[in-house]
Amino acid sequence: MRRRLLLLIVILSLLIAALFAAGSILENADETASMLSGLSSDETVTGLYQGDLIIQDSRCVLKAVVEGDLYIVKSTVTVGEGGSVSGDVYLEDATLFTSENEITAEYAQVPGSAVAKTSVNGRSESAPFRTSSQGIHRAIPDRIFFYIMIFLVLFIIHYLLGDRIAYLKEDFGSYVIKYFFVGLGFYVLLPVAILLLIVTIIGIPVLIFMSILFLFALFVGFLITLHRGGVLVFPSARTPWIFGFLLYAFVDLLLTLLASGFSAPAFDLFYLLFISCIILFSTGISLRYLKNLMKKKK
Structure with a gap:
């Protein structure tokens, strides 16, 4: 016994x-998603991604066009000029900076079209505490x-x-x-x-x-x-x-x-x-x- x-x-x-290893937001990513990992703060992501994009364990500037969902895992990403996401933005232990905003969360989901409109700490007039509720x-x-x-x-x-x-x-x-x-x-x-x-x-x-x-x-x-x-x-x-x-x-x-x-x-x-x-x-x-x-x- x-x-x-x-x-x-x-x-x-x-x-x-x-x-601890399971339950990642990456489970929602498409199997054909592109992945970038280990980028340093002086690197810039450019180009066109026709599908999902995963940025993991990185600090970088995003100037690419993502025609899908963006997954940011344990990373800090700054959206530069020309950077856009047509789908949703998923964050896991990550920080996302735009020209006016900062979104830091353990888990979060934000529409790509609304990223630039979301105010500091994930708050906005139309969706208060969007980041925290997720x-x-x-x-x-x-x-x-x-x-x-x-x-x-x-x-x-x-x-x-x-x-x-x-x-x-x-x-x-x-x-x-x-x-x-x-x-x-x-x-x-x-x-x-x-x-x-x-x-x-x-x-x-x-x-x-x-x-x-x-x-x-x-x-x-x-x-x-x-x-x-x-x-x-x-x-x-x-x-x-x-x-x-x-x-x-x-x-x-x-x-x-x-x-x-x-x-x-x-x-x-x-x-x-x-x-x-x-x-x-x-x-x-x-x-x-x-x-x-x-x-x-x-």
Whole structure:
């Protein structure tokens, strides 16, 4: 039974990882779409594109005529003289500049004919908050499904380990700052460790095994972090980690909506700090868990 639950955790974890890679706006692009990637800020896109155009991981000036949809992914595009789009403009973690306007969004869809008429931050008299509404509509269902998957994994881990991670809960409460810097140090040294594993003969298999083991331990660390947060906010709760998870989901969703609904960089910074702290705390306590596992094996 426990082995089956462990297998289920691995499957759910891989599915969660796949969710980060899936759901891109590029799914809507035509198969024959032209793609430009890795352009620097001094490069200019010119010519005629009879179909969809994808600009990815770039900073460039668009002076081309696109007779289809324009997809801008993780890029900053400035529309120069002569640049036009006959279809729609889709943005994913991108910024679009025109001569008068700026549109920055996590997810957005703007008619190509209206780009020049849209005012700063995606607002216009005819369609207020065009950019933010597109991002919010996309973010809410994605996030809710993500929370459900994460909760299932944490629930199974809590069922499997039970009282065997009680020492972690007590230890984490006494050495919070310590585990924060342990997690920070881990990510600083991680590139060197990966390089050393890859260059060895058994590097790839060991790297795969360690990645799966670390992923499980990271969920354990996340569970302990949520437990600590639940204890601080709801000290009398019987299952503090569930309340900690609800608190995490609320704050995460709120910051996500604010970041996708407005172009103010402060919301992106708050979200980055929030997620970074959780990851570092979870990593620090997960390394303690792995250390105890190795001691038991010996």
